Amino acid sequence: MAWDWEKLNQQQRSSGPPPNVEDVLKQFKNMKIPGGMLVIAALVVVAAIFYSSFFTIDTGAVGVIRRFGAFVRTAQPGLNFKMPFGVEQVTKVPLEKVFKEEFGLQAERTSQQRVPTLSESAGESLMLTGDLNVAVVPWIVQYRVKDPFNYLFKVSNVQALLRDLSEASMRLVVGDRSINEVITKRQEIADQAEEVLQQELDRAETGVLLVNVELKRTNVPAPVQPSFNEVNQAIQDKEKMIYEAKEDYNKAIPAARGEAERTIKAAEGYALDRVNRAQGDAQRFKALYDEYAKAKDVTKRRLYLETIREIIPKLGPKYIVDEDQQNLLPLLNLGEQGKGRDQ
Numbered sequence: 001m002a003w004d005w006e007k008l009n010q011q012q013r014s015s016g017p018p019p020n021v022e023d024v025l026k027q028f029k030n031m032k033i034p035g036g037m038l039v040i041a042a043l044v045v046v047a048a049i050f051y052s053s054f055f056t057i058d059t060g061a062v063g064v065i066r067r068f069g070a071f072v073r074t075a076q077p078g079l080n081f082k083m084p085f086g087v088e089q090v091t092k093v094p095l096e097k098v099f100k101e102e103f104g105l106q107a108e109r110t111s112q113q114r115v116p117t118l119s120e121s122a123g124e125s126l127m128l129t130g131d132l133n134v135a136v137v138p139w140i141v142q143y144r145v146k147d148p149f150n151y152l153f154k155v156s157n158v159q160a161l162l163r164d165l166s167e168a169s170m171r172l173v174v175g176d177r178s179i180n181e182v183i184t185k186r187q188e189i190a191d192q193a194e195e196v197l198q199q200e201l202d203r204a205e206t207g208v209l210l211v212n213v214e215l216k217r218t219n220v221p222a223p224v225q226p227s228f229n230e231v232n233q234a235i236q237d238k239e240k241m242i243y244e245a246k247e248d249y250n251k252a253i254p255a256a257r258g259e260a261e262r263t264i265k266a267a268e269g270y271a272l273d274r275v276n277r278a279q280g281d282a283q284r285f286k287a288l289y290d291e292y293a294k295a296k297d298v299t300k301r302r303l304y305l306e307t308i309r310e311i312i313p314k315l316g317p318k319y320i321v322d323e324d325q326q327n328l329l330p331l332l333n334l335g336e337q338g339k340g341r342d343q
Helices: 005-015 021-030 036-053 118-123 148-153 158-174 179-184 186-203 222-294 296-314 334-342
Strands: 054-057 061-067 070-075 078-081 088-094 099-103 126-128 134-136 139-145 208-215
Touching: 036 054, 054 061, 061 148, 070 148, 088 139, 088 148, 099 158, 126 158, 134 179, 139 158, 139 186, 158 186, 158 208, 179 186, 186 208, 222 296
Parallel strands: none
Antiparallel strands: 054 078, 061 070, 061 088, 099 139, 126 134, 139 208
């Protein structure tokens, strides 16, 4: 049944402050009722039964009811009833509350939990990577209860088991990665560790559902930090040189390939031109030969005249001398005398 709390509060305010216990007892003593003490005892018993029989469960939680220690049923949020006087006991389990466990962060714990020492806190975050380096890996696990029965009855100490399984899962994942991957790929490692841890929690029937696994800033231990920085700087210089070499390679190789292609195309064009010229000359010679075969004397004389016409302009000064001429030397100096007069 639903309680009208506002109406109840108004009735209490209108009725004034509650009576004192001594006043109530005096009123019962002054009452002229036979067997008054029996009535008081009965009222006390009824109040005790009412107080130990009804309980409320907050929103986002459930109540696990045990009868003589054995699980009986689960109570939902709201007002519920159970058998009184310890016959049935209820344990309230929050389902929507998110719990948090920190590893390697030296977080402050509650008064019910043991505060880890500095060596313990540092030890759980020191892990060996796949390339045999030591890394400092702090992380946080957030979880909530998904199965109240398993959470209460299947595991005696869920928190301790969760911490052990979380550390084992994280070491398993980190052990397969290099130190550079542990530092640069934190989200990928956290996701893989969450998957492995959830499988182990389900196999152990803890009734726990992981909400998030977050990897904090990972690094190497402080004593080796300077040496590690030098190694990283050397690796970065190496990567830079490789990148610059690849850049030069990407510039030179395409240019050389382009030049080679251009040279090949030019050679192919020259070869095609020479072949075409040769074929044209051959065709022309064949046509001349055909004409020569038809009229040898005419063709022979025409070829002679065409050849002379091409050669004569290239010979320079020409002197035609009669074969009967006796004094040839004076005539050879005519050209030189003409040049002297011109000067």
